[in-house]
Amino acid sequence: xxxxxxxxxxxxxxxxxxxxxxxxxxxxxxxxxxxxxxxxxxxxxxxxxxxxxxxxxxxxxxxxxxxxxxxxxxxxxxxxxxxxxxxxxxxxxxxxxxx
Numbered sequence: 050x051x052x053x054x055x056x057x058x059x060x061x062x063x064x065x066x067x068x069x070x071x072x073x074x075x076x077x078x079x080x081x082x083x084x085x086x087x088x089x090x091x092x093x094x095x096x097x098x099x100x101x102x103x104x105x106x107x108x109x110x111x112x113x114x115x116x117x118x119x120x121x122x123x124x125x126x127x128x129x130x131x132x133x134x135x136x137x138x139x140x141x142x143x144x145x146x147x148x
């Protein structure tokens with residue numbers, strides 16, 4: 050409610066203010082805002098209700114088993130690996146340049 054009051058103050062006063070007919074009080078909707086905030090804090094101070102198991106609906110759904118049978122045809126898979134790596138070893142060592 051505070052957001053509504055701060056964004057649209059005139060609309061809040063027009064719709065919810067109790068003292069619209071008494072402009073000399075210069076209430077500007079603060080009377081109703083204070084009541085709403087007090088009601089909100091009263092609600093926040095109440096203890097949260099404890100939910101028992103009898104109030105919770107628990108259910109179980111069995112999903113069908115999905116098996117990938119014959120999903121990959123292993124007969125057409127290319128298993129041959131060609132190792133084309135080679136290393137050229139040079140017997141001659143390169144000397145660094147002389148400065």
